[in-house]
Ligand SMILES: CC(=O)SCCNC(=O)CCNC(=O)[C@H](O)C(C)(C)COP(=O)(O)OP(=O)(O)OC[C@H]1O[C@@H](n2cnc3c(N)ncnc32)[C@H](O)[C@@H]1OP(=O)(O)O
């Protein structure tokens with residue numbers, strides 16, 4: 001499904017929500033490297049930390065700001081005067097002032113009322129704007145909020161000078177059709193920019209983020225490799241490729257060098273990337289099945305949904321239990337050895353036996369041995 005070209009602003013929160021993943025701590029050097037690399041790829045906005053966490057966090061935020069990257073920087077803050085004061089003077093121009101939108105949170109976490117939320121927005125957003133900050137109001141738990149109340153929050157935010165509202169599916173319970181409806185409703189009641197913040201508890205963070213963009217969101221939150229609280233956030237790489245490929249939306253992000261950043265973040269977060277994790281997993285561009293390998297060799301488009309070059313990858317053709325003769329002939333050709341179809345057919349059982357025994361693809365020395373045993 002393609003629509004008219006639009007630009008969606010990626011606001012990457014690897015350094016904020018990404019670092020909130022249980023057990024993850026980035027060193028300053030890692031933060032600087034990740035921020036720098038995100039900027040090199042053309043990510044236009046980076047959410048880089050939470051000033052109220054303390055002096056060290058603020059120093060690190062300042063150090064990132066001192067890099068003078070071309071990306072716009074944001075900090076995250078509870079909607080509290082004292083937290084907001086910590087956001088000033090760090091060299092960061094935008095703050096996400098977060099306050100809960102759902103009755104669940106308002107009553108049972110903040111122990112307050114809807115009226116208190118609206119009054120707090122009015123007061124704190126104005127203070128931040130008067131202090132020279134651009135303000136995004138983070139509507140935490142928006143996915144469980146009453147849409148009429150969310151509209152009142154947006155109205156209060158805009159009246160107080162905010163330029164953006166973040167719709168957060170804090171507990172990751174939305175699905176794309178619901179997101180589409182919710183963002184459509186919000187779009188209809190506010191002129192502010194709208195940002196989607198999704199979590200992957202049901203494996204739908206990217207789908208929900210794409211649905212939000214399709215419904216009119218101007219900004220979307222992502223994290224590298226989908227890092228983030230619990231099951232993580234929408235993965236930067238999936239969102240960028242999905243927006244472009246499915247809707248023709250531009251982000252200005254070039255992922256051809258993404259493997260460097262992906263590895264950097266995986267290492268810094270002490271994470272391993274699942275071998276089948278879309279776009280970044282070891283095996284996601286690997287092909288073994290005979291019919292697929294034959295098709296790819298004839299024309300990559302036969303079995304290519306996503307061009308691996310977009311994310312700095314390439315197709316890998318491997319031999320295994322499901323190989324066919326074209327794949328075998330190709331593997332030998334790569335070694336400079338021409339074999340015919342009849343020979344390939346005779347080699348297939350040897351290859352099957354090998355992989356059943358070793359549970360790995362044969363290497364060049366194994367292939368040479370098979371040939372000699374014919
Ligand atoms: C959904 C999200 O991802 S939101 C971002 C969450 N990120 C983090 O929590 C990581 C960083 N957090 C921290 O370092 C600490 O929690 C701090 C510095 C923010 C606050 O620490 P503490 O003052 O010790 O409070 P603590 O974390 O125990 O409790 C949170 C308090 O914030 C309040 N609070 C939570 N969200 C908000 C909000 N959006 N606006 C105002 N107050 C809020 C809670 O009601 C609670 O207040 P209470 O103690 O008066 O009941």
Ligand SMILES: O=C(O)CCC(=O)C(=O)O
Pocket residue numbers: 017076096097098099137138139140141166168169170171197199
């Ligand atoms: O309120 C916000 O800015 C969003 C916070 C967040 O990370 C979430 O709700 O998951």
